[in-house]
Amino acid sequence: MPDWFEIVLRTLLAVGVLFVMTKVLGKRQVSQLSLFEYITGITIGSLAAYISMDLDTDWYLGLVSLAAWVACSLGIEFLQLKSKKMRDFFDSKGTVLIRDGKVLEENLKKERLTTDELMEQLRKRSAFKVADVEFAIMEPNGEINVLLTRDNQPLTPKHLGIKVAPEKEPQAVIMDGEIMDEALATIGFNRGWLKTELDKIGVTIENVFLGQVDSYGQLYVDLFDDKIMVPVPQEKASLFATLKKCEGDLMLFGLTTKNKAAKEMYEHCSKQMEDIIAQLKPVLKR
Known part of the structure; x- marks a missing residue:
């Protein structure tokens, strides 16, 4: 049997053995990697070490093994893209740990997860009581995702x-003391506007490490000299948030009151506030 063919067979055998062993170890071992990604990372590192350090054998055999491994990995990824059954086989399915506020002890044992570890993962997601959790599942990558009960979800x-209007992404208009003209044009501003804003806070472009413009059209800067304090603009955002809060309060009062006259008044005021916000939005929120 040729050496290169033997290397390919040994590599494929290693794939199967590593996969089975990792399956036995469970999802906790992979920690946010799929099973095969976990195996691939280990094996490629080992093969690279073999190619670099093993001087007693032909180095090209290590390259053959590495190529066979990569081809096998690409083949498995292709199968996963094409078939749900293949994805379930290689990556396994999620395991439900909590349903309707009740811990499923058998599934915890299946994943070899202790109660302390479960509570630690819940606390990371701001769930300090199991009763506050409607549903919790351990994903194939070992991560635990949590759905809180409706009463405990943020308002x-x-x-x-x-x-509410969609939030636009901030644009970096200054980087390392250089103006990003394309980013400025994207938000409809120019260098003249930028210079005016910098003059307001008393800094020059050369002193700015990073400058960003938010969806309200306000400039935030970070200077090279971290000892210099720069005021953070909040006027537009604060005013817009206050107006939206007023609109929400009026709407809420109208929904909760039982007085017909008061309900009509609140609904009328809410509509007026909505019109005011719509007129001011081009100025307050870009």
Whole structure:
């Protein structure tokens, strides 16, 4: 049997053995890597060490083994893309740990997860009581995701029936003391506007390590000299948030009051506030 063919067979055998052993170890061992990604990382490192350090054998055999491994890995990834069954086989399925506020002890034993470890993962997701958790699942990569009960979920504008404008990404307009003209053009500003804003806070472009413009059209800067304190602009954001809070409060008062006249008044005021915000939005929020 040729040496290179024997190396390929030994590599494929190692794939199977490592996969089975990692399956036995369970999801805790992979920690946010899929099973095969975990195996691949270990093996490629070992093969690289073999190629570098083993002087008693032909070095090209290590390259053959590495190439066979990479080909096998690519083949498995292709199968995973094409088939749900293959994804379930190689990466396994998620395991439900908590359902309806009840811990599923058998599934904890299956994943060899202790109660202390479960509580630690829940605390990382701001869930300090199991009763506050509606659903918790251990993903194939070993991460635990949690769905809190409706009573313990954060209140959002959607819960109040309030529609909010989409948040635009901040644009970096200064980097390492250099102006990013493309980013400025994206948000509709120019160098003249930027110079005016820098003059307001008393700094020059050369002293700015990073400058960003948020969705309110306000400039935030970080200077090379960290000892210099720069005021953070909040006027537009604060005013916009206050107006939205007023609109939400008026809407909430209208929904909760039982007095018909008061309900009509609150709804009318809420509509007026909505119109005011719509008119001011181009100025307050870009």
